[in-house]
Amino acid sequence: MIGMTSAGKRAGRLAVLMIGLGLVAAVLPASAGSGRTPQPQVDAARGGACVLPPEQMRRQHMDLLKHQRKVTVHEGVRGAPASLVGCIDCHASRSNDSVLGSSQNFCQGCHSYAAVKLDCFECHNPRTGQTAASAAASAASAGAKP
Amino acid sequence: MSQQPSDQPDPTRRGALGVAAAAVAGVAIAPGIHLIEVAQARPAGEPASKSVRWGMLIDASRCESGCDACVSACNRENALNSAVEPRQKPQWIRKITLHEVKTDRKVNLPMMCQHCAEPPCVDVCPTGASFKRADGLVLVDRHLCIGCRYCMMACPYKARSFVHEPLTAQNPAVPRGKGCVESCTMCVHRIDQGGTPACVEACAREGHAAILFGDLNDPNSAIARKVHDVATTQVRADLRLDPGVRYQGL
Numbered sequence: 001m002i003g004m005t006s007a008g009k010r011a012g013r014l015a016v017l018m019i020g021l022g023l024v025a026a027v028l029p030a031s032a033g034s035g036r037t038p039q040p041q042v043d044a045a046r047g048g049a050c051v052l053p054p055e056q057m058r059r060q061h062m063d064l065l066k067h068q069r070k071v072t073v074h075e076g077v078r079g080a081p082a083s084l085v086g087c088i089d090c091h092a093s094r095s096n097d098s099v100l101g102s103s104q105n106f107c108q109g110c111h112s113y114a115a116v117k118l119d120c121f122e123c124h125n126p127r128t129g130q131t132a133a134s135a136a137a138s139a140a141s142a143g144a145k146p
Numbered sequence: 147m148s149q150q151p152s153d154q155p156d157p158t159r160r161g162a163l164g165v166a167a168a169a170v171a172g173v174a175i176a177p178g179i180h181l182i183e184v185a186q187a188r189p190a191g192e193p194a195s196k197s198v199r200w201g202m203l204i205d206a207s208r209c210e211s212g213c214d215a216c217v218s219a220c221n222r223e224n225a226l227n228s229a230v231e232p233r234q235k236p237q238w239i240r241k242i243t244l245h246e247v248k249t250d251r252k253v254n255l256p257m258m259c260q261h262c263a264e265p266p267c268v269d270v271c272p273t274g275a276s277f278k279r280a281d282g283l284v285l286v287d288r289h290l291c292i293g294c295r296y297c298m299m300a301c302p303y304k305a306r307s308f309v310h311e312p313l314t315a316q317n318p319a320v321p322r323g324k325g326c327v328e329s330c331t332m333c334v335h336r337i338d339q340g341g342t343p344a345c346v347e348a349c350a351r352e353g354h355a356a357i358l359f360g361d362l363n364d365p366n367s368a369i370a371r372k373v374h375d376v377a378t379t380q381v382r383a384d385l386r387l388d389p390g391v392r393y394q395g396l
Contacts, residue, residue: 073289074279076193077193079190079191123316125314125317125321127318
């Protein structure tokens with residue numbers, strides 16, 4: 001009876017460990033790992049130094065953005081390094097100037113890989129190099145369509 | 147042919163007026179007193195200050211009938227293009243005409259969010275999405291808005307709109323999307339950079355300069371001096387909402 005329980009516990013711990021490892025592998029797509037795990041092929045575009053090291057950005061970017069959105073919307077603090085516009089400026093793909101569009105695009109690629117819903121861009125413009133005038137012009141042409 | 151009288155404004159003359167208006171903008175009347183205050187940008191990283199209260203003074207006697215420069219400038223700046231039927235289109239500013247039947251007097255004015263000190267939209271919001279910023283601007287945090295539209299019911303100025311359709315091609319500085327209520331932000335993204343609202347600029351460019359924008363709390367600002375000197379009206383003053391947008395010549 002006692003032996004069975006400890007064996008059961010051991011098996012349970014092993015299962016938890018394996019699930020844990022699986023999760024780590026899933027959310028750390030760029031960790032140079034086993035060739036058996038498919039990796040997302042995202043275009044980091046400009047790349048270079050981000051506001052935090054990549055390992056931290058992968059885990060914390062949503063918290064940074066959520067904090068920043070409160071500070072910006074409610075207090076009016078602009079131009080902080082961890083802003084969504086900052087993300088887009090660096091990471092918009094050079095092929096379509098956007099962080100969305102295909103599984104190669106920075107935000108969409110990783111989010112579809114991790115199966116995490118990405119709803120920032122239902123309101124925010126995912127393209128870089130946009131001004132009020134160019135946005136208005138493209139919105140007008142979009143609105144003109146039936 | 148070119149001498150034919152026309153209803154259309156002469157574009158070259160309009161350009162010259164714009165240059166003249168721009169030249170006037172920085173003119174000093176006396177040391178330390180400027181005709182139009184150039185708003186100072188807050189240093190980056192600093193929050194909006196409680197010592198400021200942004201406001202507008204709209205001179206209805208200078209607001210021309212048939213001119214919609216402020217409305218189109220607002221639509222352009224905030225990318226308010228919409229394919230839905232007209233009565234559902236988001237509208238942050240609109241032109242209205244008051245007609246006094248007995249005297250037949252007509253007066254035009256732009257109407258938008260009045261940025262009340264006691265905003266009823268903030269009182270009724272169940273999620274805290276509708277809020278008043280430290281500098282008096284009444285805004286919607288779209289991250290929190292659930293689109294219940296209580297605020298639209300509560301606003302006595304009919305200033306708020308609901309977005310009925312999925313949107314693309316927003317101005318990066320003005321995120322907008324389906325399912326949220328929105329209204330005039332006094333171009334908060336421009337104010338935070340030290341700029342002025344798009345409607346104010348457009349009105350000045352047209353040569354009407356009917357809208358004066360500035361800090362009501364700064365006794366040296368043009369708007370505070372004007373409000374001190376001339377009789378101004380709060381629309382629906384009976385509600386005691388203390389709007390930041392005031393009118394003269396109604």
